[in-house]
Amino acid sequence: MKLLQFISIFIICFTSCKNESNKDEVIPEEKLVVKEVPKKKVYGFFEDDFTVVRDTVKSGDSFGAIMDAHGVGTSQVHKITTAIKDSFNVARITSGKPYTILASKDSLAQAQVFIYQNNPIDYTIVDLRDSITVQKKKKPVTIVEKSASGVINSSLLQTFSDENLSFNVAYALSDIYAWTIDFTRLQAGDRFKVIYTEKFIEDSIPAGIDEIKASYFEHKEKPIYAFKFEDDTLNHSFNYYDQEAKNLRKAFLKSPVKFSRISSKFNLKRRIKFYGNKIRPHRGTDFAAPQGTPILATADGTVTRSERRGGNGKYVKIRHNSTYETQYLHMSRQAVKKGDYVRQGDVIGYIGMTGNTSGPHVCYRFWKNGKEVDPFKQELPSSKALPEFLRPKFDKYTLPLIKKLDSIPFKPEPEIL
Known part of the structure; x- marks a missing residue:
């Protein structure tokens, strides 16, 4: 019994001494790891x-x-x-x-x-x-691919607002389809899908839309695809083409104002009650929009007039070639002067109420061979077609994009109770 007690005491003392020894053990310098805080x-x-x-x-x-x-x-x-x-x-x-x-x-x-x-x-x-x-x-920029879809109830912008989508995508879509779709005449039930890329700074800060890669717009039940495609590899030139490789760019824009509405159409037999119900021809198309809204040149050309005169108010007239001229009336101010060369989509003035007008709008007049005509009833020229030798490359490029667009669902339309 005494022997067992002695052995127990010895083991306790030995263990205690070893632990004390470990407390004083010096860790070799090479085993020390010092973490440096990176400088900001x-x-x-x-x-x-x-x-x-x-x-x-x-x-x-x-x-x-x-x-x-x-x-x-x-x-x-x-x-x-x-x-x-x-x-x-x-x-x-x-x-x-x-x-x-x-x-x-x-x-x-x-x-x-x-x-x-x-x-x-x-x-x-x-x-x-x-x-x-x-x-x-x-700054470091990350490009993220995104997709969106929507069904039009009133306007493109309102749909984007309802779906909490970026208006920049809406503006880009309106530019792509500006020659083929009149956005002042969208109908309830028109719908769209779009594949686009968005830029993010440092992976988290939105920095705007990078590009629209492909889109689908169904207007009046007619589907129109659009694909951004490099058609000139030497100059790195891109254009948007539809599913049949037709260039979506036309010689003239459908409208001189984005997201406006037509308040009065071209009508040579218009009767006005104010003038005793007499015929007073309206040789232009009125696009109503808020005061100060930019007015765009509908095609490339040279400014032949930028002045104020009588009922026209402040206006700009552009000669596009030997066949076509356009005129833009009732501006609050002009942004170009006579002799300036303008490109399609350039801002040439701003919506106003100068001259004979009862509300803010631009009266858009269109001449063909010196005669004022309705631009919406003209067969206007298109831009260059895709070179035939690029067609196989185009088909190969667009095939997966078509599949991706077709797989994007439309949100179910709300039921009418």
């Missing part, structure tokens, strides 16, 4: 090296004023602007744009680096240290 960067610069000032260009601000507020004198500002004038015009900094100053951490807090955010993605770095340099950079 701002636009590629270590934040700890500077005093970081973030601000926005205010109305009336200039580059010189901003520099002066951060310890850079007039003579140095002149030296900076001269050195960078070919790369960055400081006179064009715009109010509302964000900028960042990286200033020295001493008592002077003088600007060392000026970073101007041109847009959500592009930014310009002006490094004022030592030799003055300019770098134009982009």
Whole structure:
């Protein structure tokens, strides 16, 4: 019994001593792992090296004023602007744009680096240290493919609003189909599907639509596919083609105003009660829209008139070629002058009420061979067809897109109780 007690005491003491010994054990230096906290960067610069000032260009601000507020004198500002004038015009900094100053951490807090955010993605770095340099950079952008569908009840924009979809996709769709669908005459039950890509900055901040890859629009029960396809590999030119490889671009847009409504049609036998129910021909098509809405050139051409005259009010007239001319009346102001060459879709003026008009609209007049005609009853020319040698490549490219579009479901229409 005593022997067993002795052995037990010995084991306890031995174990205790070993544990004490382990407490004092020195861990070899090579086994120590020290985790370094990565230094935080701002636009590629270590934040700890500077005093970081973030601000926005205010109305009336200039580059010189901003520099002066951060310890850079007039003579140095002149030296900076001269050195960078070919790369960055400081006179064009715009109010509302964000900028960042990286200033020295001493008592002077003088600007060392000026970073101007041109847009959500592009930014310009002006490094004022030592030799003055300019770098134009982009934030990391992720491209994400998305799809959407909808059924028209009243208008395209209203449908996009109801479905909580980006209006930028709606605007892009209206541009793609501008030559084939009159968006002022959409009908309830028209519907669409679209495959598009959206840009995200740093994987989380939306930065706008990248492109529409393919779409489907069913108007008056007629389906029209659209595919973005590179038809000129030398110049990297893209156009949108339908399922039969026909170019969706026409010589003339269907409307000079996006998302407006036709308030009065071309009618040579129109009778007006105000004038004793006499025939007063209406040789234009009126597109009603809010005051200040941009008016677009419906085709390329040269401005032959930009003036104000009588009942026309302020107007612009464009000669497109030896056959076609267009005219846009009742503007609040013109955006072009006589002699200017304009491209299809360029803003040439803004909706107003000048001249003889009872409400804000543009009266769109269309001439063919010197005679005013109804543009919606004309067989207007199309753009170039897809070169025949590209057809096999086009068919191969569009086949999986057609399958993908066809697999996108439409949301069930609400039941009418």
